[in-house]
Amino acid sequence: MTPALSVLEKTFGYDAFRGDQAEIIETLIEGGDALVLMPTGGGKSLCYQIPSLVRPGTGVVISPLIALMQDQVDALTAVGVRAGFLNSTQDAAERRRVEDAYVNGELDMLYLAPERLRISSTAELLDRGTIALFAIDEAHCVSQWGHDFRPDYLQLSMLHERWPTVPRIALTATATELTHHEITNRLDLSNARHFVSSFDRPNIQYRIEPKNQPLQQLLSLIRTEHSGDAGIVYCLSRASVEKTAQFLVEQGITALPYHAGLDAAVRSRNQSRFLREDGIVMVATIAFGMGIDKPDVRFVAHLDLPKSVEGYYQETGRAGRDGLPSTAWLAYGLQDVVQQRRMIDQSEGDRAHRQRLGQHLDAMLALCETLQCRRVQLLAYFGEESQPCGNCDTCLSPPVGWDGTVPAQKLLSTVVRLQRERNQRFGAGQLIDILLGKRTPRVIEQGHDTISTFGLGADLSEQEWRGVVRQLLAQGLLAVHGDGYGTLVITDASAAVLAGARPVMLRREPERAAKATKRSAVASELPGEAVGLFEKLREWRAGAAREQSVPAYIIFGDATLRGIALSRPGSLAELAGISGVGEKKLEMYGEQLLEVVSAA
Incomplete structure (x- = not known):
């Protein structure tokens, strides 16, 4: 058994790696860099946690999530990993305790916010200890093309400049080719191994x-x-x-x-x-x-x-x-x-x-x-x-596609008539009222009941017309005017529709049957005899979490409780074989779990 697989089994309670995990972990253990694009829930954290435990020194994780660092550290502590963090929420005494633990080699993992690297004393502190690796989590934050740009991430190329021999891993759950390219350039990862997993989340x-x-x-x-x-x-x-x-x-x-x-x-x-x-x-x-x-x-x-x-x-x-x-x-x-x-x-x-x-x-x-x-x-x-x-x-x-060319022509024609004949622009509500032939006070006041398209759209409901407008906007056949009032205007592409040279296919929403009430999405997937035990295990977990003041999932996740409910283990050895039950958790909770199972 490799050291990495041994840590996976004994510490985290899993018997096999998923997807590219094994290759990514070996790359880092051997001192190489990696850029990892992997969907949420794909197991990114293990890709840097396990190498941090196998390599000498402390794995340093750069994370923008100050509010979550405590929970991340609690989750690692729960499986026997020595973890700590440094951020602005701590007082001087607490920071000093964590710093001393790092310098003395008593931490497996250390979490830092990116802005702390602006402080020269942080880099000096890191120099005093042994760094196993750098993990740059939420790496898409470095990209101005992405959806969550953070200026503090732009300075993270300094990790490679100051510590050129320390392996780095950058991870994100989302990246287009453009974002991927910018992460590579900003973090100087052109020589790293790139791992792009499927973005599919079939569940x-x-x-x-x-x-x-x-x-x-x-x-x-x-x-x-x-x-x-x-x-x-x-x-x-x-x-x-x-x-x-x-x-x-x-x-x-x-x-x-x-x-x-x-x-x-x-x-x-x-x-x-x-x-x-x-x-x-x-x-x-x-x-x-x-x-x-x-x-x-x-x-x-x-x-x-x-x-x-x-x-x-x-x-x-x-x-x-x-x-x-x-x-x-x-x-x-x-x-x-x-x-x-x-x-x-x-x-x-x-x-x-x-x-x-x-x-x-x-x-x-x-x-x-x-x-x-x-x-x-x-x-x-x-x-x-x-x-x-x-x-x-x-x-x-x-959904059913339908030929919406004629309704599109009616709507666009109404926009054109208002704009060219009367120099007026209106939003969707007024346009739909005209097409439906509604003599509202506003329609009467504006004289819109005399427009040639008035009442020509009575074959569709108001909701259907709103769908037509929405889809014409989506297809670029209508546009929102920049006047700040949400009025609608035609586009260059509208002319071909009005001339009959371009058909318009629209989407008709299907009728959706109402679903029967369920108590819990996860419980509903279990056979009847396991549901009661699963709910008992959740109750036990909630109590254990309250006692320790940690999130319930740090005790065990639903997937592990589901495994226990299905297999009903009768011994510690059987319990140890369930995914998510590592050595430390077996020692802490094994007897309690067996009691819950036997009582159900």
Whole structure:
């Protein structure tokens, strides 16, 4: 048995490496550099944790996640790894204790925030100890082309300059070719070995549906499919976060808000509760989530359209890190498209910057409006070819494409008539009222009931017309004017549609059958006789986590409890054979677990 495999089994409780893990780990153990692109839940952390334990010295991890360092250290300590961190949350005495432990060779792993490397004393401290390797986590933060740029990451090339013989590993869960290229250049990793894993997360079911009372749609998702499950709900604005969290609480769901406008102590408390308790729903802006290690997040919901496919992939990847069935759900509507286009037009930066934002949005809209498999489209964005997955909404309930050329012509013609005949621009609501033949006060006041297209769209409902407008915007056949009011104008491409030279295919949303209520997505996957034991094990885990003041997943993840519930071990030897039960955890919890099993 290799030293790396021995550590994997004895410390972490797994009997085999996955994918490229073994090759990445050996590369680092032998002193080489590596750049690793691997999806969330793919096992990136082990790629630097195990070499840190095998090589002499301390593995130094650069992480932007100060709020999560304590939990990362707790998780390692729980399996017998000597770990510590240095960041701005510590007092002088605590920092000195960790520094002394590092210098004396008493730490296997040391976590640092990137901004600490600006302080000369940090580099001097590292020189006084033995560095096993540098791990640069969330490496996409170095890329200005990516979705989460952090200026502090630009200085990390100094690691190679100051310590040229120390192996480095840079890791990220998302990167297009452009981001990949920039990470390579910024961190001087052109001579490193590059490992690009499949970005596929087959356990996640991707679903996107039109907005129609989004709060009620979200409530239905939680109640019918994820009752009692942990989840994250992303909203674009702070006000929307507060409103959504309050709504869920009023419906009897334990939900907490998280956004940059909250007091830091409240944010920290809410994040801690989400990580440490079962079944909490976190409602947040994208300020929350990067590096969240909670493996049992069963759903990620978006109530607003993400700005890019990279951001969407990164955020949905926080679901199902343990490999068990999970849901990525997005509700988006016409107003999302109008709002995003307007934000791009009003954004700071030069024309190239706005063009780049527009390209990100176009790719996101293409994913939302596709008639094909969502996963095929998503993976293609990252340059990966795949086959229809059978586990997304377009595979399970295929949408129907329909010839929307005539409705498109009616709508575009209305825009043209208002603009050319009357020098007027209006938003989608007024255009749809005209097409439906609604004599609203505004229609009458503006004299729009005399326009030749008035009432020509009565064959479609208001909701269907909103879908037409949304899809014409997505296809670049309509545009949002830069006046700040969300008014709509035609584009250069509209002329071919109006002339009948370009057909317009649109997507008709399928009717989705309501799902039966489930108690828990994970429990529902178990045979009936194992469900009771699984829930008993979760109760025991919650109590153990409270006693130790650590997140429940640090005791054991759902996947391990599921394994125990299925196999019902009767001895410590049988328990040791279950994935995720290493030597230290067997020693600490083995007898307690056997008692829970025998009592069930």
